[in-house]
Amino acid sequence: MSSKFYAVVAGAGPGTGRAVALRFAKAYPVVLLARTPDSYQSTVAEINQSGGRAIGISTDTSDVKSVASAFEAITKELSGLKLAAAIYNVGSGYKRKPFLELDVEDFDASVNPNARGLFNFAQKAIPLLLEAVPESEHPPTLLITGATASARGSALFSTIAAGMSARRAIGQSLAREFGPKGVHVAHAIIDGVIDIPRTAAFFADDGVEDRKLSANAIADSYWHLHTQHRSAFTQEIDMRPYVEKF
Amino acid sequence: MSSKFYAVVAGAGPGTGRAVALRFAKAYPVVLLARTPDSYQSTVAEINQSGGRAIGISTDTSDVKSVASAFEAITKELSGLKLAAAIYNVGSGYKRKPFLELDVEDFDASVNPNARGLFNFAQKAIPLLLEAVPESEHPPTLLITGATASARGSALFSTIAAGMSARRAIGQSLAREFGPKGVHVAHAIIDGVIDIPRTAAFFADDGVEDRKLSANAIADSYWHLHTQHRSAFTQEIDMRPYVEKF
Amino acid sequence: MSSKFYAVVAGAGPGTGRAVALRFAKAYPVVLLARTPDSYQSTVAEINQSGGRAIGISTDTSDVKSVASAFEAITKELSGLKLAAAIYNVGSGYKRKPFLELDVEDFDASVNPNARGLFNFAQKAIPLLLEAVPESEHPPTLLITGATASARGSALFSTIAAGMSARRAIGQSLAREFGPKGVHVAHAIIDGVIDIPRTAAFFADDGVEDRKLSANAIADSYWHLHTQHRSAFTQEIDMRPYVEKF
Amino acid sequence: MSSKFYAVVAGAGPGTGRAVALRFAKAYPVVLLARTPDSYQSTVAEINQSGGRAIGISTDTSDVKSVASAFEAITKELSGLKLAAAIYNVGSGYKRKPFLELDVEDFDASVNPNARGLFNFAQKAIPLLLEAVPESEHPPTLLITGATASARGSALFSTIAAGMSARRAIGQSLAREFGPKGVHVAHAIIDGVIDIPRTAAFFADDGVEDRKLSANAIADSYWHLHTQHRSAFTQEIDMRPYVEKF
Numbered sequence: 001m002s003s004k005f006y007a008v009v010a011g012a013g014p015g016t017g018r019a020v021a022l023r024f025a026k027a028y029p030v031v032l033l034a035r036t037p038d039s040y041q042s043t044v045a046e047i048n049q050s051g052g053r054a055i056g057i058s059t060d061t062s063d064v065k066s067v068a069s070a071f072e073a074i075t076k077e078l079s080g081l082k083l084a085a086a087i088y089n090v091g092s093g094y095k096r097k098p099f100l101e102l103d104v105e106d107f108d109a110s111v112n113p114n115a116r117g118l119f120n121f122a123q124k125a126i127p128l129l130l131e132a133v134p135e136s137e138h139p140p141t142l143l144i145t146g147a148t149a150s151a152r153g154s155a156l157f158s159t160i161a162a163g164m165s166a167r168r169a170i171g172q173s174l175a176r177e178f179g180p181k182g183v184h185v186a187h188a189i190i191d192g193v194i195d196i197p198r199t200a201a202f203f204a205d206d207g208v209e210d211r212k213l214s215a216n217a218i219a220d221s222y223w224h225l226h227t228q229h230r231s232a233f234t235q236e237i238d239m240r241p242y243v244e245k246f
Numbered sequence: 247m248s249s250k251f252y253a254v255v256a257g258a259g260p261g262t263g264r265a266v267a268l269r270f271a272k273a274y275p276v277v278l279l280a281r282t283p284d285s286y287q288s289t290v291a292e293i294n295q296s297g298g299r300a301i302g303i304s305t306d307t308s309d310v311k312s313v314a315s316a317f318e319a320i321t322k323e324l325s326g327l328k329l330a331a332a333i334y335n336v337g338s339g340y341k342r343k344p345f346l347e348l349d350v351e352d353f354d355a356s357v358n359p360n361a362r363g364l365f366n367f368a369q370k371a372i373p374l375l376l377e378a379v380p381e382s383e384h385p386p387t388l389l390i391t392g393a394t395a396s397a398r399g400s401a402l403f404s405t406i407a408a409g410m411s412a413r414r415a416i417g418q419s420l421a422r423e424f425g426p427k428g429v430h431v432a433h434a435i436i437d438g439v440i441d442i443p444r445t446a447a448f449f450a451d452d453g454v455e456d457r458k459l460s461a462n463a464i465a466d467s468y469w470h471l472h473t474q475h476r477s478a479f480t481q482e483i484d485m486r487p488y489v490e491k492f
Numbered sequence: 493m494s495s496k497f498y499a500v501v502a503g504a505g506p507g508t509g510r511a512v513a514l515r516f517a518k519a520y521p522v523v524l525l526a527r528t529p530d531s532y533q534s535t536v537a538e539i540n541q542s543g544g545r546a547i548g549i550s551t552d553t554s555d556v557k558s559v560a561s562a563f564e565a566i567t568k569e570l571s572g573l574k575l576a577a578a579i580y581n582v583g584s585g586y587k588r589k590p591f592l593e594l595d596v597e598d599f600d601a602s603v604n605p606n607a608r609g610l611f612n613f614a615q616k617a618i619p620l621l622l623e624a625v626p627e628s629e630h631p632p633t634l635l636i637t638g639a640t641a642s643a644r645g646s647a648l649f650s651t652i653a654a655g656m657s658a659r660r661a662i663g664q665s666l667a668r669e670f671g672p673k674g675v676h677v678a679h680a681i682i683d684g685v686i687d688i689p690r691t692a693a694f695f696a697d698d699g700v701e702d703r704k705l706s707a708n709a710i711a712d713s714y715w716h717l718h719t720q721h722r723s724a725f726t727q728e729i730d731m732r733p734y735v736e737k738f
Numbered sequence: 739m740s741s742k743f744y745a746v747v748a749g750a751g752p753g754t755g756r757a758v759a760l761r762f763a764k765a766y767p768v769v770l771l772a773r774t775p776d777s778y779q780s781t782v783a784e785i786n787q788s789g790g791r792a793i794g795i796s797t798d799t800s801d802v803k804s805v806a807s808a809f810e811a812i813t814k815e816l817s818g819l820k821l822a823a824a825i826y827n828v829g830s831g832y833k834r835k836p837f838l839e840l841d842v843e844d845f846d847a848s849v850n851p852n853a854r855g856l857f858n859f860a861q862k863a864i865p866l867l868l869e870a871v872p873e874s875e876h877p878p879t880l881l882i883t884g885a886t887a888s889a890r891g892s893a894l895f896s897t898i899a900a901g902m903s904a905r906r907a908i909g910q911s912l913a914r915e916f917g918p919k920g921v922h923v924a925h926a927i928i929d930g931v932i933d934i935p936r937t938a939a940f941f942a943d944d945g946v947e948d949r950k951l952s953a954n955a956i957a958d959s960y961w962h963l964h965t966q967h968r969s970a971f972t973q974e975i976d977m978r979p980y981v982e983k984f
Contacts, residue, residue, distance in 0.1 A: 064842045099915055100865065104802045107857045111849060115900055119845045127838065139488070153910030161907035162853055169899035172891030177837055179488045195477070210477040217478035224470040230488040231441070231456040232463035239478040242385070242425045246481075310596045345669055346619065350556045353611045357603060361654055365599045373592065399664030407661035408607055415653035418645030423591055631980070671980045687969070702969040709970035716962040723933070723948040724955035724977040727984075731970040734877070734917045738973075 003028050005136055006081045008074065010061055010121050011090035013039035015196040016145055019215035020087050021054070022047065023223050028084055029053035031074050035060050061090050061117030071124040083128035084136050085226050088118050088167075089145040094160045106159050114163030118144065118170050126178060133182035139233070141184040141226045144171045148191045175235045184233050186225045190218060191240035208243055249274050251382055252327045254320065256307055256367050257336035259285035261442040262391055265461035266333050267300070268293065269469050274330055275299035277320050281306050307336050307363030317370040329374035330382050331472050334364050334413075335391040340406045352405050360409030364390065364416050372424060379428035385479070387430040387472045390417045394437045421481045430479050432471045436464060437486035454489055495520050497628055498573045500566065502553055502613050503582035505531035507688040508637055511707035512579050513546070514539065515715050520576055521545035523566050527552050553582050553609030563616040575620035576628050577718050580610050580659075581637040586652045598651045606655030610636065610662050618670060625674035631725070633676040633718045636663045640683045667727045676725045678717045682710060683732035700735055741766050743874055744819045746812065748799055748859050749828035751777035753934040754883055757953035758825050759792065760785065761961050766822055767791035769812050773798050799828050799855030809862040821866035822874050823964050826856050827883040832898045844897045852901030856882065856908050864916060871920035877971070879922040879964045882909045886929045913973045922971050924963045928956060929978035946981055 007024040011017045012032035017039075021030050025047045032040035032054060040056035047054035055077055059070040092113045095106055122142065129140035148154075150168040153161035168187055175185035193199050195212035203211045218239060225234055240246060253270040257263045258278035263285075267276050271293045278286035278300060286302035293300035301323055305316040338359045341352055368388065375386035394400075396414040399407035414433055421431035439445050441458035449457045464485060471480055486492060499516040503509045504524035509531075513522050517539045524532035524546060532548035539546035547569055551562040584605045587598055614634065621632035640646075642660040645653035660679055667677035685694050687704035695703045710731060717726055732738060745762040749755045750770035755777075759768050763785045770778035770792060778794035785792035793815055797808040830851045833844055860880065867878035886892075888906040891899035906925055913923035931937050933950035941949045956977060963972055978984060 099912060100861070103861075104854065104858060107854055111853070111904065115849070115904070116842065116845055119896070119900070120842060123838070123841070149907070153907035153912075153914070155911060155915035158857070158908050158911035158915075161911050162857070162904035165903040165907035166849065166853070166900035169887070169891035169903035170896050173893060173896035173899050174837060174891075176492070176891070177893035177896075179490075182488060184488070210475070212477060214475055214477045217475035221470070221474065221478065221480065224467070228467065228485075229456070229460055229463035231458065231460045232467065232485040233488050234467065234483050234485055235492075237480050237483050239474075239480055242428060242430070242476040242479050244425075246422070345666060346615070349615075350608065350612060353608055357607070357658065361603070361658070362596065362599055365650070365654070366596060369592070369595075395661070399661035399666075399668070401665060401669035404611070404662050404665035404669075407665050408611070408658035411661035412603065412607070412654035412658040415641070415645035415657035416650050419647060419650035419653050420591060420645075422645070423647035423650075668984070671982075674980060676980070702967070704969065706967055706969045709967035713962070713966065713970065713972065716959070720959065720977075721948070721952055721955035722980040723950065723952045724959065725980050726959065726975050726977055729972050729975050731966075731972055734920060734922070734968040734971050736917075738914070 004081055005084035005132060006031065006078050007085040007087070008033065008083065008125065009087045009089060010059065011088065011145070012043060012056070014198070015194045015215050016190070016218050017089045018043045019219035020089065020222050023216070023219035024085060025052040025054060029078060029081065031078070032056045033059040033061070033070055061121050062112035064120050067120040067124055082132040082135065083125065083140065084132055084138065085141045085143065086121070086125035086129060087143045087145070087222065088121050090114070090117050092160065092163060096156050098156060099158050102159060107162065110159040110163035111166060115166035115170060118167050122170070122174060126174070126183065129183045130178070130181060138227045139182055139184045139230045141186065142174065143222050143225060144185070144187045146187050146189045148189065150187070150189055172235070179233060182230060184225070184228065184230065186234050187236050188218070188221070189236065189238040191238055191246060192244045194218070211241055211243060213239065213241055250327055251330035251378060252277065252324050253331040253333070254279065254329065254371065255333045255335060256305065257334065257391070258289060258302070260444070261440045261461050262436070262464050263335045264289045265465035266335065266468050269462070269465035270331060271298040271300060275324060275327065277324070278302045279305040279307070279316055307367050308358035310366050313366040313370055328378035328381065329371065329386065330378055330384065331387045331389065332367070332371035332375060333389045333391070333468065334367050336360070336363050338406065338409060342402050344402060345404050348405060353408065356405040356409035357412060361412035361416060364413050368416070368420060372420070372429065375429045376424070376427060384473045385428055385430045385476045387432065388420065389468050389471060390431070390433045392433050392435045394435065396433070396435055418481070425479060428476060430471070430474065430476065432480050433482050434464070434468070435482065435484040437484055437492055438490045440464070457487055457489060459485065459487055496573055497576035497624060498523060498570050499577040499579070500525065500575065500617065501579045501581060502551070503580065503637070504535060504548070506690070507686045507707050508682070508710050509581045510535045511711040512581065512714050515708070515711035516577060517544040517546060521570060521573065523570070524548045525551040525553070525562055553613050554604035556612050559612040559616055574624035574627065575617065575632065576624055576630065577633045577635065578613070578617035578621060579635045579637070579714065580613050582606070582609050584652065584655060588648050590648060591650050594651060599654065602651040602655035603658060607658035607662060610659050614662070614666060618666070618675065621675045622670070622673060630719045631674055631676045631722045633678065634666065635714050635717060636677070636679045638679050638681045640681070642679070642681055664727070671725060674722060676717070676720065676722065678726050679728050680710070680713070681728065681730040683730055683738055684736045686710070703733055703735060705731065705733055742819055743822035743870060744769065744816050745823040745825070746771065746821065746863065747825045747827060748797065748855070749826065749883070750781060750794070752936070753932045753953050754928070754956050755827045756781045757957035758827065758960050761954070761957035762823060763790040763792060767816060767819065769816070770794045771797040771799070771808055799859050800850035802858050805858040805862055820870035820873065821863065821878065822870055822876065823879045823881065824859070824863035824867060825881045825883070825960065826859050828852070828855050830898065830901060834894050836894060837896050840897060845900065848897040848901035849904060853904035853908060856905050860908070860912060864912070864921065867921045868916070868919060876965045877920055877922045877968045879924065880912065881960050881963060882923070882925045884925050884927045886927065888925070888927055910973070917971060920968060922963070922966065922968065924972050925974050926956070926960070927974065927976040929976055929984055930982045932956070949979055949981060951977065951979055
């Protein structure tokens with residue numbers, strides 16, 4: 001592969017992260033970030049073995065130093081290449097609990113990865129995306145994974161809604177600030193359960209096919225967003241299974 | 247072309263309608279509906295001459311009989327084929343006027359094509375899309391073109407906002423009713439000026455490239471929506487030029 | 493009562509219309525509009541007998557001539573008074589039916605009263621509200637009753653969602669055009685069942701108190717909206733029973 | 739004053755906080771929370787001197803211990819009284835800066851007071867509000883002050899939008915969880931500049947009267963929200979000057 005560009009996926013574990021990494025690896029070398037190697041190792045190996053190029057870096061996006069050190073490693077390792085796409089897909093462990101059983105650590109446990117982490121990640125990714133604007137085939141893109149809770153606070157979802165709403169607000173702000181400079185910032189509301197090993201048992205018995213989102217289908221739409229012409233940028237897209245109530 | 251499926255584009259005039267017809271004609275025979283042949287003739291000819299298949303039918307979608315007669319002609323002409331995609335792109339002549347200078351004919355002139363027409367069109371298209379569910383490669387799709395006024399009523403935009411908001415509401419209702427039956431209903435908010443002959447003079451002097459939406463770029467996203475897997479349907483997407491204020 | 497101002501309530505039947513008329517009658521002479529005298533007669537009598545002043549006029553707001561003739565009668569009858577508040581509360585008979593069992597008459601049956609009627613009513617009311625701006629104690633107000641379907645199209649709700657979304661869009665447009673001229677335009681999303689004779693059987697057995705909206709409670713909030721200072725106008729408010737899912 | 743209930747206002751400085759405290763003090767003893775006595779002292783004195791009852795407590799709502807200690811002091815000081823209304827009005831110092839000139843401390847400086855502080859405050863206030871449900875004249879109420887940035891991320895507003903969107907999401911979650919238990923949770927989007935000493939110079943020369951929100955007008959609407967019947971709770975209200983663009 002002789003691309004002059006690369007992509008970075010933060011939150012590269014099983015599900016959307018892995019599928020997006022595989023999809024973008026068809027066009028670009030890909031950097032996978034996750035808190036622990038367990039989350040990215042097998043995908044990195046798979047890409048490298050099938051003729052692509054991938055690197056994994058253990059990173060805690062809610063820690064500004066960890067993000068800085070990851071991007072130092074990236075620009076050293078991929079020196080000469082430019083950043084065409086940055087995907088923020090970090091997910092939090094979410095606790096579905098009555099509000100009065102939560103404590104402030106639960107609040108932080110959502111806001112840190114879901115919003116503060118995006119803030120840190122964007123601080124490092126956007127300058128690199130801006131550098132790619134004059135040369136890249138597709139407009140340099142920051143894609144942000146959202147969820148139902150990004151647009152609505154529900155009972156028992158206060159902490160996740162706080163973190164994901166903040167995340168969406170950051171995405172909107174960045175789209176409005178950096179769109180005119182040629183960087184495409186888009187936010188995807190993934191409204192439903194994704195079909196990954198962890199969710200294998202969900203809806204197992206209801207007999208409805210395609211009841212859970214295919215991570216590859218999500219990745220196809222992410223790739224499409226990346227390839228949109230700058231005269232027709234999407235800022236927000238939703239995706240949900242055809243049978244999902246909404 | 248040996249497709250077993252076809253597409254129908256209502257509002258097939260210059261701009262989005264024509265571009266979408268050309269894009270879908272790469273995969274399907276395409277039916278172009280517009281009030282007068284002027285709007286579709288050259289596109290029909292272009293598709294037929296370049297190896298595709300196209301038919302044009304003069305139709306006033308706000309007239310239930312006209313729509314019925316168009317679909318009769320379609321099912322006769324394309325007998326044996328099934329409907330894979332129906333695009334509602336009919337646009338109204340919009341009068342930007344202070345509210346107190348409008349009269350009720352201006353209200354009707356927006357609501358009839360923008361909302362009543364979609365109602366009539368969907369009444370005929372959805373049964374055909376449902377028939378295609380078991381066989382079509384991509385989920386049968388009803389795509390609806392919206393605008394800024396679909397989501398917001400602004401000063402001097404009361405009539406267009408009324409019609410376009412009603413249109414969006416119909417789209418949401420249909421998505422919720424027919425999604426679970428396998429028909430994908432999506433609404434696109436096109437937020438900005440489309441680059442067509444009629445808008446050639448808009449922003450002519452500001453020196454900003456790609457200031458107006460490329461109709462082909464819109465058509466690419468419509469095609470992507472059509473190809474989405476049913477586990478990850480998008481209901482609403484926005485598109486706007488990178489420099490657009492929003 | 494020696495008020496120099498009056499109020500007009502369109503859609504003055506049992507429920508919100510009647511309660512709003514009674515509430516505003518404490519401060520102003522009130523005109524009640526409804527399609528038939530049955531809807532307003534008893535409320536008019538009640539107001540007149542208890543020391544207030546009320547007039548009823550049979551009006552079909554979706555008919556521009558009927559609205560014109562009502563406002564002619566009003567300005568003759570209440571000559572010398574100015575319009576302080578106009579409330580649009582006309583409701584449609586709504587048919588909850590699968591989309592493919594509807595026909596275009598069902599579409600019209602929603603859009604005509606819900607949106608076209610507001611258009612007609614506002615055409616006549618706004619010039620009168622503008623005249624009251626310099627003198628009225630509270631900013632002259634146009635209040636519009638909305639519903640769940642005003643903000644969301646649900647399965648089986650396509651026609652009502654079309655009409656109510658159009659109505660809300662008109663309200664937003666008018667707020668943005670006439671707010672700066674001193675007329676307060678507000679829209680209330682009433683999300684739930686109102687406690688009126690027609691709904692007596694709804695939830696009859698669930699044992700939950702105050703399960704249905706009190707029309708008087710709605711009227712209290714309408715009156716509050718009317719009295720808001722022009723430096724702090726509300727454009728949209730929602731109201732729902734404490735136990736309502738949303 | 740012999741009320742069996744009291745109110746607490748967090749963020750009781752000049753502007754909305756002070757005005758709300760004065761308004762609620764007409765009915766209840768009021769507790770004013772602010773980071774420093776400067777913010778509440780004069781209002782506390784004013785209330786006590788004019789026949790009401792007020793207490794001020796220095797509190798940093800983003801610090802869980804500070805909030806706990808404030809509520810300990812409150813329940814000791816006002817022992818025997820129940821909490822009828824809790825208002826969260828804490829505002830952050832907002833830095834309007836290009837995204838790439840911010841750092842993560844700016845993110846925290848918004849999220850801590852705007853969202854984490856509400857989380858902490860609600861953890862302590864809601865159990866007290868629930869206790870008041872069976873007895874209070876008006877449904878016990880948690881009122882949350884929002885802003886334009888609560889519903890929209892704009893260029894240069896990324897951090898404030900993150901914090902305020904998270905705050906709104908918490909409010910929605912609490913409304914849905916505690917509404918059915920009788921506690922009214924409402925969020926007010928204050929869209930515009932409030933007329934306080936700090937903003938005296940804003941729009942000073944444009945000659946438009948009432949160009950800035952009157953804090954007393956906001957307080958009137960907060961009081962109205964507090965008095966709403968539980969069959970007709972408002973969850974969200976917006977307020978803006980009549981001349982505000984939106």
